[in-house]
Amino acid sequence: MSREVALHHLLGRTVRDPNGRKVGRIEELRARIELQEARSDYVVAEFHVGSFGAIEGLAGAHFARLLLHRLGRLAPYTSHSIPWDRIDLSDPRNPRTRDSLEELKAKSAASGSA
Amino acid sequence: MPLPTLAHLTAAANGPRAHRAWVSAVLCVTLATMGCAKKDYKSETGRTRAWTATLELARQQHGLRATNDAVTRQLLDRAIEARAKEEPLLAHYAKSDSERVAARGVLDSLQQQIRQLEQATR
Amino acid sequence: MKKWAELALGVVTSMGGFLEVGSIATGVQGGASFGFQLGWALLLGTICLAILMEATGRLAAVSGRSYADLLREHMGIRFFIVPLVAVLIPSFLVLVSEIGGVAIALQMATGIAFRWWAIPIALVGWFLLWRGTFSIVEQGTAMLGLVSLVFLVAVFKMHPEWSAIGAGLVPSRPDNDKAKYWYLAVSILGASISPYLYLFYSAGALEDGWTIKYLNVNRITAGVGNLFGGGLALMVLVGSAIVFMPRNIQVDAYEQISLVLATPLGRGGFVLFLVTLFITCFGATVEITLANAYLLAQGFGWPWSENMKPAKDARFATTYTVVILLACIPIALGADPLKLTNISMVISAASLPVTVIPLLVLMNDERVMTTHSNGWLGNIALGSIAILAVALFVLAAPLYHLGGG
Amino acid sequence: MKDGLDLRHDVQDAQLVDRNSENIGRCDALMLELRDGKPPRVATIVIGGAARNERIGRWMTGLARLFHGRGDGSDGVSRVPFSAMKTVGDTIQLDVRRGELPSEHVEQWLAEHFVCRIPGAQGKKERRK
Numbered sequence: 001m002s003r004e005v006a007l008h009h010l011l012g013r014t015v016r017d018p019n020g021r022k023v024g025r026i027e028e029l030r031a032r033i034e035l036q037e038a039r040s041d042y043v044v045a046e047f048h049v050g051s052f053g054a055i056e057g058l059a060g061a062h063f064a065r066l067l068l069h070r071l072g073r074l075a076p077y078t079s080h081s082i083p084w085d086r087i088d089l090s091d092p093r094n095p096r097t098r099d100s101l102e103e104l105k106a107k108s109a110a111s112g113s114a
Numbered sequence: 115m116p117l118p119t120l121a122h123l124t125a126a127a128n129g130p131r132a133h134r135a136w137v138s139a140v141l142c143v144t145l146a147t148m149g150c151a152k153k154d155y156k157s158e159t160g161r162t163r164a165w166t167a168t169l170e171l172a173r174q175q176h177g178l179r180a181t182n183d184a185v186t187r188q189l190l191d192r193a194i195e196a197r198a199k200e201e202p203l204l205a206h207y208a209k210s211d212s213e214r215v216a217a218r219g220v221l222d223s224l225q226q227q228i229r230q231l232e233q234a235t236r
Numbered sequence: 237m238k239k240w241a242e243l244a245l246g247v248v249t250s251m252g253g254f255l256e257v258g259s260i261a262t263g264v265q266g267g268a269s270f271g272f273q274l275g276w277a278l279l280l281g282t283i284c285l286a287i288l289m290e291a292t293g294r295l296a297a298v299s300g301r302s303y304a305d306l307l308r309e310h311m312g313i314r315f316f317i318v319p320l321v322a323v324l325i326p327s328f329l330v331l332v333s334e335i336g337g338v339a340i341a342l343q344m345a346t347g348i349a350f351r352w353w354a355i356p357i358a359l360v361g362w363f364l365l366w367r368g369t370f371s372i373v374e375q376g377t378a379m380l381g382l383v384s385l386v387f388l389v390a391v392f393k394m395h396p397e398w399s400a401i402g403a404g405l406v407p408s409r410p411d412n413d414k415a416k417y418w419y420l421a422v423s424i425l426g427a428s429i430s431p432y433l434y435l436f437y438s439a440g441a442l443e444d445g446w447t448i449k450y451l452n453v454n455r456i457t458a459g460v461g462n463l464f465g466g467g468l469a470l471m472v473l474v475g476s477a478i479v480f481m482p483r484n485i486q487v488d489a490y491e492q493i494s495l496v497l498a499t500p501l502g503r504g505g506f507v508l509f510l511v512t513l514f515i516t517c518f519g520a521t522v523e524i525t526l527a528n529a530y531l532l533a534q535g536f537g538w539p540w541s542e543n544m545k546p547a548k549d550a551r552f553a554t555t556y557t558v559v560i561l562l563a564c565i566p567i568a569l570g571a572d573p574l575k576l577t578n579i580s581m582v583i584s585a586a587s588l589p590v591t592v593i594p595l596l597v598l599m600n601d602e603r604v605m606t607t608h609s610n611g612w613l614g615n616i617a618l619g620s621i622a623i624l625a626v627a628l629f630v631l632a633a634p635l636y637h638l639g640g641g
Numbered sequence: 642m643k644d645g646l647d648l649r650h651d652v653q654d655a656q657l658v659d660r661n662s663e664n665i666g667r668c669d670a671l672m673l674e675l676r677d678g679k680p681p682r683v684a685t686i687v688i689g690g691a692a693r694n695e696r697i698g699r700w701m702t703g704l705a706r707l708f709h710g711r712g713d714g715s716d717g718v719s720r721v722p723f724s725a726m727k728t729v730g731d732t733i734q735l736d737v738r739r740g741e742l743p744s745e746h747v748e749q750w751l752a753e754h755f756v757c758r759i760p761g762a763q764g765k766k767e768r769r770k
Contacts, residue, residue: 184347
């Protein structure tokens with residue numbers, strides 16, 4: 001069974017962990033090529049979920065944040081790269097991670113991308 | 115950590131509210147700009163005197179053949195138009211007797227300039 | 237040798253194309269009411285414009301893409317609509333004013349009422365766009381626009397106190413009529429920093445095939461060319477200050493402006509004023525029409541180029557045709573060109589944030605700018621313009637209420 | 642080519658060109674196919690029409706309905722399978738011909754019924770040096 005969903009319906013959606021806590025919003029989907037016998041397809045490999053909801057659309061905040069970042073990593077921005085199979089899209093309006101927020105943070109810290 | 119790009123920043127504001135706020139802000143400014151400047155006794159006497167001075171300069175330049183008849187006539191028309199508009203405005207804004215007398219004087223000297231320029235162009 | 241020719245051409249193009257209906261009208265009104273005192277607004281506006289044009293030109297030369305194209309791609313269609321509308325509305329109003337300027341010049345020359353000229357002007361402008369190439373449209377009108385140097389001649393002939401003009405370049409507070417002073421400052425800024433100018437400039441960089449090798453040409457064209465152009469606009473303000481201010485003449489109609497040049501230079505000055513008004517407004521008419529078509533075509537991904545046959549980019553050609561024909565309607569119906577100009581300049585000033593702020597972000601995106609992204613100096617400059625733009629957005633409407641009209 | 646495609650940054654809203662490098666609009670929407678037990682597949686690029694209006698906002702959908710009346714909104718929409726993508730860079734090249742795309746019908750209609758009826762539409766314009 002397959003369903004179609006538009007990319008712009010996923011972007012900006014709030015992602016929650018199994019306990020209902022907010023992980024962030026979907027900011028980007030990274031696709032990779034998947035080689036098959038007859039043809040090759042692009043498939044979504046991972047979801048980038050970040051906390052930009054906090055400073056909605058304020059382009060100027062870029063510099064404020066850059067400054068904060070330089071001044072001692074005070075920037076409130078966090079992001080997670082979540083592999084496709086660790087996110088549950090059975091209800092595309094309410095995406096959920098399969099890992100809890102703590103596990104995600106641990107993984108992010110381990111891969112050094114926090 | 116990647117730096118945010120324009121796309122990231124706008125992604126976060128995907129809700130329709132932020133967008134609508136922008137549009138309505140632009141609309142408000144557009145509508146608000148359709149208003150008009152403040153008018154009072156001082157501004158209107160100033161405007162009337164400015165037309166008197168314009169016609170004086172226009173008559174001088176007309177005499178020197180520096181301008182053409184078309185512009186002189188257009189300035190004259192504009193001045194007549196302005197005088198017709200200022201007369202009731204000044205009557206409305208002049209609050210004291212002295213202001214009314216002064217307003218009369220300002221309008222009369224514009225009328226005099228109009229007459230003189232009319233004669234010069236004839 | 238070729239490089240020098242290109243630099244000279246760039247400078248002449250920005251200089252000859254600088255004056256248009258807005259800078260003439262706001263400069264004359266500013267000079268008549270406040271003497272040299274508003275020179276700083278012109279200087280500030282010119283510097284801001286030079287910085288914005290340098291940035292959008294660099295963006296185009298480095299990425300090979302126009303500013304409108306990048307706006308759409310990086311903001312997404314949802315947010316692109318905001319700058320799209322916020323540029324289309326004021327630039328359409330400015331376009332109407334420019335057609336009004338050309339029409340008034342013809343009225344003063346012939347005595348035939350300006351409204352009858354609106355449709356012929358639109359048709360001639362359209363014909364130039366239909367048949368001409370980009371360089372004819374841009375450089376041709378700018379070369380002829382050099383006739384505006386007559387303002388410089390007029391000012392020299394009147395022997396102004398240059399130190400007083402210099403003093404006006406430093407901002408100061410007015411003694412009276414505060415609302416009018418700040419309103420005129422905003423409209424001078426709005427006339428100098430029109431969004432259509434830098435959108436047109438970045439599309440033009442692509443029409444001229446700029447690459448990364450053109451960064452110096454861009455810097456000089458945007459910097460030196462605009463400073464010279466701003467200098468000319470300052471001469472308009474100074475001339476008006478010398479002729480009108482001692483006589484207490486306020487400017488309520490374009491016909492009055494002809495006296496600025498007729499007084500020091502006689503008949504020759506008068507005629508050259510009409511030619512200047514005609515050429516500069518006509519040049520701006522075709523450029524704004526094109527800027528609107530560029531914005532839509534690049535935003536929606538249509539084929540576009542002024543160098544292509546209209547049959548090859550039908551939507552683009554249809555857009556400029558419709559835009560210029562629509563814009564002549566208000567003038568044909570007899571709308572007051574000076575009032576229209578004043579309103580357009582204020583709305584134009586208010587629309588700046590939505591095109592300036594995204595530029596600041598794009599100029600720092602290394603995926604777009606590679607190694608040519610903004611340094612700290614460029615960021616401070618653009619950041620200050622962004623703050624100014626927000627201030628103008630907030631203040632434009634109230635100031636128009638209090639001081640304009 | 643770099644490792645992977647960022648669908649939002651690299652694909653959505655990107656300038657699309659056809660086989661002959663002519664502009665054919667922008668990626669107004671990107672459809673993903675969600676599959677059970679398999680990663681979502683990048684399925685279709687959509688150009689024009691209802692998807693674009695919907696992304697702009699509800700007001701645009703309403704506006705479009707006002708103009709087009711009863712139409713189901715599928716007119717003038719091109720749906721190109723993502724497998725037709727040849728290259729991704731500043732623009733995305735699709736292995737299609739401009740003439741085949743429903744979203745390009747407007748361009749062709751305007752060229753035929755408006756632009757080419759005006760003299761000079763096919764006349765020479767110099768290419769720049």
